[in-house]
Amino acid sequence: MLKNKLLFISPLIVLLVIALFGLTLIPSVQQKPKNLPMALVNEDIGAVIPQQGKVNMGDTITNMLKKNITSTKGEVPPVKWINVESKEDVLKGLDNQEYYGALIIPKNFSQKQSSLMTSKPEKPEINIFINQGMNPVAANLVGQMLNTMGNHLKNGIQTQVLQGLEKQNISLKPNQLTPLTDPLQVNVENVNGVGTASMNGNAPVALFQPLWMSSIAGAVVIFFVANKLNFVNQKQKLYTVLTQVIAGIILGLVAGFGLTWVADLLGVHISKFVDISLFLTITYFAFFLLITAVLSWLGIKGMPIFVLLLFFGAPLLSMAPEMMSTFYQDYIYSWLPMRFMVEGLRELFFFHRDFSFSGPTSILLWISLGSFFILLLSVLRVQGSYSKESSYEDEEVRATER
Structure with a gap:
């Protein structure tokens, strides 16, 4: 055996096979989302707030989302927000596998947010759709990103309302304290779900x-x-x-x-x-x-x-x-x-x-x-x-x- 050249070449063969099949792991190791198509519907009609005039928080949120994904220099943003006219168009797009998820801002969003500074506060709502059937890994990632975004919006709304109350010297009543601790209702819905007997969608x-x-x-x-x-x-x-x-x-x-x-x-x-x-x-x-x-x-x-x-x-x-x-x-x-x-x-x-x-x-x-x-x-x-x-x-x- 010691006279056979293959014996001494065998370590190189093993290393070559490991390197070759090691390359198959690269896509799984370097998973990084780029331009995941997400639908964005802004139906907010705005509201008139004392000492501030007419505001439209839906426009503010939309601009903030698009600014955040384009602020990173030299890198492709993880999400590509696509403006869509209505909820019906969004649902069609989700069924046609055009979007991995969607964010819908209702028409009374600004009105409800402004009501947080009144004696009859109402929580504003946003609706989130996750297209679970397109890809289980991407669906989980989209869910995490949208939930994180919802938490940021909650903190922003809370800060903005408190600053507005401070400027107007308005003292809070007991029924206003509870909504301010959680000032945003995030409704999440999975569409085209994978169910419980599909190997987790795989x-x-x-x-x-x-x-x-x-x-x-x-x-x-x-x-x-x-x-x-x-x-x-x-x-x-x-x-x-x-x-x-x-x-x-x-x-x-x-x-x-x-x-x-x-x-x-x-x-x-x-x-x-x-x-x-x-x-x-x-x-x-x-x-x-x-x-x-x-x-x-x-x-x-x-x-x-x-x-x-x-x-x-x-x-x-x-x-x-x-x-x-x-x-x-x-x-x-x-x-x-x-x-x-x-x-x-x-x-x-x-x-x-x-x-x-x-x-x-x-x-x-x-x-x-x-x-x-x-x-x-x-x-x-x-x-x-x-x-x-x-x-x-x-x-x-x-x-x-x-």
């Missing part, structure tokens, strides 16, 4: 790995079966390719309905069994054809591509794109075929969508079609060997006749 990501591994297994088994055949002409090769495609459809049905059944059996809440099963069937078929197409050109040497896709892609699937670095967001995540599976499952699980051939499903079908054409081109790749075999057969026939 069910779409959790279903990826078994489907991806089973698609690799199915494609490799069918590839080995086809690779053992000897073809006399292109027509036979074409029939084999079509047989592989049919096998992929059958395996897709088994995997799609089988995985959905297993998930349901394990306690995952499956609200639409057939819809989720059909989507997983199409997803499996797309992955199967993609892997089969690569194997048809590269052989088993192409397998490391899909292993690396698993290790580098899996950590990204559980993250919001806005929490990745620009490199991972633009050059890795955007090109991952499995992200369409996770996006489609999120729509089915949390956004009350029915199965359709639009959205992520259409992209998976395009992947299937592109992979199918690449697989068909592999039939032409061995044209020379077919003609050579045919000429050998012709010579044998002529020799037999002679």
